[in-house]
Amino acid sequence: MPKLTSLLLLLTTVTITFVSGYTIIVPRDEAQEFPGGPGLWPEPDRYNTYPDVNWNRTYGAFEPQQIHLSIGDDSKFARVEFATLSSAQQSAFRYWPKKHEYAIKNIQPETWEFEDGGEAHRTIALYRAKTKYLRKGTVYSYQVGAYDDQKLEWCWSAVYEFHTGSKRKEFSFLAIGDLGLNNAVALPQLIELSKTHKYDFLTLSGDQAYNMDDFDGIKGDQYMNLMQEVWARVPYLGVPGNHEGAYNYTHYKNRFKNVPFEDSNFENSLMYSINYKSLHLISFSTEVYFDGTDDMIQTAINWLDADLTEANKHRKERPWIVLITHHPVYCSAPDTEDCTTKAQYLRDGKVNAATGERWGGLEPVLLKHKVDLYLTGHVHNYERTLPVAQGKVAGNGALHNAASYVEVINGNAGPPEATVMFNTTGPYEDWSAVRYDSYGYSSVTVSPCFLEFTHHQVHLDGSLGNIVDRFTLTKD
Numbered sequence: 001m002p003k004l005t006s007l008l009l010l011l012t013t014v015t016i017t018f019v020s021g022y023t024i025i026v027p028r029d030e031a032q033e034f035p036g037g038p039g040l041w042p043e044p045d046r047y048n049t050y051p052d053v054n055w056n057r058t059y060g061a062f063e064p065q066q067i068h069l070s071i072g073d074d075s076k077f078a079r080v081e082f083a084t085l086s087s088a089q090q091s092a093f094r095y096w097p098k099k100h101e102y103a104i105k106n107i108q109p110e111t112w113e114f115e116d117g118g119e120a121h122r123t124i125a126l127y128r129a130k131t132k133y134l135r136k137g138t139v140y141s142y143q144v145g146a147y148d149d150q151k152l153e154w155c156w157s158a159v160y161e162f163h164t165g166s167k168r169k170e171f172s173f174l175a176i177g178d179l180g181l182n183n184a185v186a187l188p189q190l191i192e193l194s195k196t197h198k199y200d201f202l203t204l205s206g207d208q209a210y211n212m213d214d215f216d217g218i219k220g221d222q223y224m225n226l227m228q229e230v231w232a233r234v235p236y237l238g239v240p241g242n243h244e245g246a247y248n249y250t251h252y253k254n255r256f257k258n259v260p261f262e263d264s265n266f267e268n269s270l271m272y273s274i275n276y277k278s279l280h281l282i283s284f285s286t287e288v289y290f291d292g293t294d295d296m297i298q299t300a301i302n303w304l305d306a307d308l309t310e311a312n313k314h315r316k317e318r319p320w321i322v323l324i325t326h327h328p329v330y331c332s333a334p335d336t337e338d339c340t341t342k343a344q345y346l347r348d349g350k351v352n353a354a355t356g357e358r359w360g361g362l363e364p365v366l367l368k369h370k371v372d373l374y375l376t377g378h379v380h381n382y383e384r385t386l387p388v389a390q391g392k393v394a395g396n397g398a399l400h401n402a403a404s405y406v407e408v409i410n411g412n413a414g415p416p417e418a419t420v421m422f423n424t425t426g427p428y429e430d431w432s433a434v435r436y437d438s439y440g441y442s443s444v445t446v447s448p449c450f451l452e453f454t455h456h457q458v459h460l461d462g463s464l465g466n467i468v469d470r471f472t473l474t475k476d
């Protein structure tokens with residue numbers, strides 16, 4: 001393991017190189033080791049041993065765990081999901097406005113057994129419950145419980161709090177990508193931010209746990225317990241990545257069955273959208289391009305086109321459209337197909353063997369419907385483009401009434417490996433505005449007339465660093 005002192009010394013040096021846009025290079029300790037990657041057991045490290053994080057303790061058979069929230073349009077309702085190791089005959093979800101403890105509502109969760117796809121056929125019990133209509137600008141407290149029919153007693157979770165969107169038009173959310181059980185560098189910051197009630201939800205651009213299906217799904221349980229300290233407070237609105245692909249995404253589909261896909265005319269949690277104040281937010285699984293059939297790609301793109309068509313009917317009311325995905329359509333990391341053939345394939349579509357023409361590409365859809373921001377991950381660093389279309393800077397790169405969408409890759413919250421370096425000398429395409437090769441998280445503030453995106457550096461000791469990038473999209 002690296003010596004903390006040497007790391008801190010290294011981190012005092014930050015090189016900024018102006019090529020096209022700018023590159024921020026954070027020196028690194030090449031000797032750093034990473035447990036917890038795919039197929040490896042996680043180990044305690046400085047991030048996952050943050051206070052109150054309980055990913056590696058023993059849970060009782062009926063003790064609620066893996067508690068996480070998601071929300072629907074304008075947080076008019078929320079859905080909680082949780083797990084127990086054994087299937088309880090009775091379960092419960094109760095919530096109340098924090099200031100009115102007497103106004104408790106009890107909701108009966110639906111429950112099902114989730115079986116891992118491995119040879120052991122390990123099962124856990126999952127539970128999902130939806131609130132009634134929630135009031136604006138309100139802090140709610142809640143608990144989930146399961147009945148232990150051996151001890152003849154209820155096992156209740158701790159009481160958590162979440163809030164609904166305020167009456168103000170402006171709001172903020174957090175945005176991250178690529179986070180594991182080990183080396184979750186941004187996690188301590190995210191846990192503290194989740195307690196502030198400043199952020200209405202958190203987006204995650206895919207790749208979690210590395211991998212949930214490892215060890216018959218035990219790693220999935222551990223990861224969901226790690227993230228409980230964030231998602232029990234700040235609703236999750238994420239998207240799957242390639243690391244969630246095992247057994248046809250069944251871990252993702254079951255463990256995140258509380259995202260609002262049923263309200264979005266999709267059959268599972270791989271795709272959905274919500275309207276939130278002046279924002280239309282879409283969670284779109286780009287993974288179908290890499291492991292799906294032609295029919296599945298067509299189904300996905302048809303759903304996206306229909307969703308965006310509907311969103312554009314309400315563009316005055318909700319001027320901002322943000323698409324969350326896992327794979328980038330533009331990127332500059334060297335020595336990877338992700339930024340060459342794969343990015344082009346996703347951007348321009350699949351080649352029809354008979355005609356030689358491409359079909360099903362994402363960029364024509366993004367341009368047709370004037371998407372504002374394409375927020376993605378997979379590549380383990382941070383990169384932000386200028387408004388870009390067909391491989392060129394669009395509209396001179398102006399961010400006021402931008403001529404095309406801006407792409408942000410923030411796959412750097414904390415995967416169990418070193419982040420991907422940029423070369424310091426380029427050359428880089430003109431559309432590549434900012435490149436940063438270490439860890440961090442993003443926050444986004446949205447109002448009807450602006451969308452301000454900020455990327456924050458997190459140091460290897462888990463402390464907050466500088467602002468790496470801030471840009472603001474504006475519209476007349």
Ligand SMILES: [Fe+2]
Pocket residue numbers: 206207241242243326377378379
């Ligand atoms: Fe990925």
